[in-house]
Amino acid sequence: GEDVEQSLFLSVREGDSSVINCTYTDSSSTYLYWYKQEPGAGLQLLTYIFSNMDMKQDQRLTVLLNKKDKHLSLRIADTQTGDSAIYFCAESLYSSASKIIFGSGTRLSIRP
Amino acid sequence: NAGVTQTPKFRVLKTGQSMTLLCAQDMNHEYMYWYRQDPGMGLRLIHYSVGEGTTAKGEVPDGYNVSRLKKQNFLLGLESAAPSQTSVYFCASSYRSGTGSNEQFFGPGTRLTVL
Numbered sequence A: 001g002e003d004v005e006q007s008l009f010l011s012v013r014e015g016d017s018s019v020i021n022c023t024y025t026d027s028s029s030t031y032l033y034w035y036k037q038e039p040g041a042g043l044q045l046l047t048y049i050f051s052n053m054d055m056k057q058d059q060r061l062t063v064l065l066n067k068k069d070k071h072l073s074l075r076i077a078d079t080q081t082g083d084s085a086i087y088f089c090a091e092s093l094y095s096s097a098s099k100i101i102f103g104s105g106t107r108l109s110i111r112p
Numbered sequence B: 001n002a003g004v005t006q007t008p009k010f011r012v013l014k015t016g017q018s019m020t021l022l023c024a025q026d027m028n029h030e031y032m033y034w035y036r037q038d039p040g041m042g043l044r045l046i047h048y049s050v051g052e053g054t055t056a057k058g059e060v061p062d063g064y065n066v067s068r069l070k071k072q073n074f075l076l077g078l079e080s081a082a083p084s085q086t087s088v089y090f091c092a093s094s095y096r097s098g099t100g101s102n103e104q105f106f107g108p109g110t111r112l113t114v115l
Helices: none
Strands: A004-006 A009-013 A018-024 A029-037 A043-050 A055-058 A061-066 A071-076 A085-093 A096-102 A106-111 B004-007 B010-013 B019-025 B031-037 B043-051 B054-057 B065-067 B073-078 B087-094 B110-114
Touching (some): A009 A018, A043 A055, A043 A061, A043 A071, B019 B110, B043 B065
Parallel strands (some): B010 B110
Antiparallel strands (some): A004 A018, A055 A061, B087 B110
């Protein structure tokens, strides 16, 4: 079945790079997404990557996709305190374009 | 544009009571969704709609009903609330995706406690 998995917690020092990892099971993924949820708020789309791409860069964010291993990662360069949030990996499937499958979220905390 | 709004923001119910959560979007989106978020479990899809007058079951539909009488509104009903329905509920909407990405826009959430 469809499943998206992430580790629950990540702690990094301010100024370092954060790397949040995600694995998914369905090889028919069309798009893969990273959403950010700040405390007390809904989710906001950070970035997404089409399944035929390997990498996408957007300012401090770099998304890497390894289709063979079904592995997606989000790298945040120069992590700041404002990056503290829960980050959700998600995928949409060719078979069901109207739905998105979300992972359980990774809580990123920043150490001074 | 207000985006996606949800009413109410907070609610406390007693077991067996009923209530309706309202979601409204002003982006003329075709698709609308209701999710629940529980600690360590991410977002789980309750029901969704691909257009006015249509609804479909998601991953965890039991105990909930929905209606999409107007394109801009998506209502989530709990007929007889249970403590297991204590959660944060999020509404989302998106464009008709076709072959494009399905970026979903989320509301701020409704925190529901069932005693």
